[in-house]
Amino acid sequence: MWSGAFYVVVEAITMVSWVFNYVYVMTNGQGGPGDSTLVSELYIYQTAFQYQAPEVAAAAATILFGATLLLIVLFFRVQRRTGLAVE
Amino acid sequence: MTRAVGRLSKHAVLLVATAAALAPVYVMVSAAFKSQSSFLDHPWALPLHPTLSGFRAALADQFPRWFANSAILTSSSVAITLTLAALAGWGFARWDFRGRDTLLGLLVSLMVVPPVVLLVPLFVFGVKIGWISTFRLVIVIYVGLMLPPSVYMLANFFRTIPRSLIEAAVCDGASSWRVFRYVVLPLSAAPLVTLAIVNLLWVWNELLIALVFLQDDSKKTPMVGITGFQSRYSLNVPVIMSGLTLATLPIVTVYVFGQRFFVRGLVSGAVRASEAQPMSFARPARLHLHPRRAKRRRR
Numbered sequence: 001m002w003s004g005a006f007y008v009v010v011e012a013i014t015m016v017s018w019v020f021n022y023v024y025v026m027t028n029g030q031g032g033p034g035d036s037t038l039v040s041e042l043y044i045y046q047t048a049f050q051y052q053a054p055e056v057a058a059a060a061a062t063i064l065f066g067a068t069l070l071l072i073v074l075f076f077r078v079q080r081r082t083g084l085a086v087e
Numbered sequence: 088m089t090r091a092v093g094r095l096s097k098h099a100v101l102l103v104a105t106a107a108a109l110a111p112v113y114v115m116v117s118a119a120f121k122s123q124s125s126f127l128d129h130p131w132a133l134p135l136h137p138t139l140s141g142f143r144a145a146l147a148d149q150f151p152r153w154f155a156n157s158a159i160l161t162s163s164s165v166a167i168t169l170t171l172a173a174l175a176g177w178g179f180a181r182w183d184f185r186g187r188d189t190l191l192g193l194l195v196s197l198m199v200v201p202p203v204v205l206l207v208p209l210f211v212f213g214v215k216i217g218w219i220s221t222f223r224l225v226i227v228i229y230v231g232l233m234l235p236p237s238v239y240m241l242a243n244f245f246r247t248i249p250r251s252l253i254e255a256a257v258c259d260g261a262s263s264w265r266v267f268r269y270v271v272l273p274l275s276a277a278p279l280v281t282l283a284i285v286n287l288l289w290v291w292n293e294l295l296i297a298l299v300f301l302q303d304d305s306k307k308t309p310m311v312g313i314t315g316f317q318s319r320y321s322l323n324v325p326v327i328m329s330g331l332t333l334a335t336l337p338i339v340t341v342y343v344f345g346q347r348f349f350v351r352g353l354v355s356g357a358v359r360a361s362e363a364q365p366m367s368f369a370r371p372a373r374l375h376l377h378p379r380r381a382k383r384r385r386r
Contacts, residue, residue: 021294041203061204072196
């Protein structure tokens with residue numbers, strides 16, 4: 001069951017990164033109207049490759065990585081407390 | 088009575104969900120056969136005067152070229168991933184080396200790293216070795232991104248293979264490689280096909296990495312190319328929809344043919360893993376030396 005829960009969490013995170021595709025295609029890579037659909041992936045892509053500011057993109061990517069790291073650490077913690085292994 | 092109502096409402100929910108999922112597909116396919124003006128007049132109507140001009144325009148463009156690009160990328164990266172993941176998964180499931188659980192844990196946590204995080208470093212790296220706009224760089228990236236979940240799923244599946252089967256083969260004098268090749272792999276058809284489909288779907292639909300690393304017009308994938316259609320044809324909807332329909336066809340075909348395996352494989356890898364004893368293959372290496380002791384240990 002925990003393996004199943006883990007699978008769901010991973011799939012959810014993977015699905016979230018799909019949002020980039022929809023936003024990019026629907027808004028012509030702009031995240032419009034305004035910046036209302038500017039998701040983190042698109043922001044990183046834009047700053048790195050459209051605005052030529054890779055240092056900003058790298059900083060944003062680090063923050064995003066930290067957030068996912070936090071989630072996965074939390075997940076492992078909860079799992080260990082309940083005494084069930086992932087594998 | 089209440090049970091009938093319950094079943095009816097369940098079906099209603101499923102029907103609505105199906106309709107919601109199919110509606111965009113319907114619009115895509117029907118618009119592909121319409122002319123621009125008839126699409127704008129009646130976007131939801133059936134194509135009463137079907138025309139192939141949309142398909143013709145899409146195919147006359149670089150579409151076939153993009154298609155071939157995606158086919159090369161997808162087939163090679165999925166083939167490499169499956170080979171490596173099967174070998175690594177077997178190692179994780181059977182070989183009790185030091186630090187195995189740490190390594191597997193590390194691999195599992197790699198699964199949740201969003202690919203966009205790696206974008207800038209990978210691009211810098213690609214520029215340094217001069218591989219931008221080459222298939223090999225993108226294939227390497229795809230393989231790297233697909234490996235963690237693939238290894239995890241296969242390792243989980245391999246653990247569910249009954250231990251006695253492997254013991255039997257080992258008793259008959261099969262080497263480690265022969266056990267893997269002639270006992271384990273044939274049993275793993277369902278998860279392997281499932282993995283192949285999941286990975287095929289992912290690579291085929293992948294946009295971000297293809298967009299960044301394949302900038303040459305001759306190296307583009309259909310997904311990137313069709314996105315560019317939007318500006319080039321100033322929103323000629325039928326041409327875009329024709330391209331999308333063509334790009335969807337191969338993946339739908341693969342899915343329909345693999346569906347039988349697909350559901351079975353998903354269940355075996357993701358859910359049944361928890362029912363299997365976690366360490367059932369912990370110390371298999373000595374089994375063939377002491378078959379009697381092995382039997383006792385099996386309980």
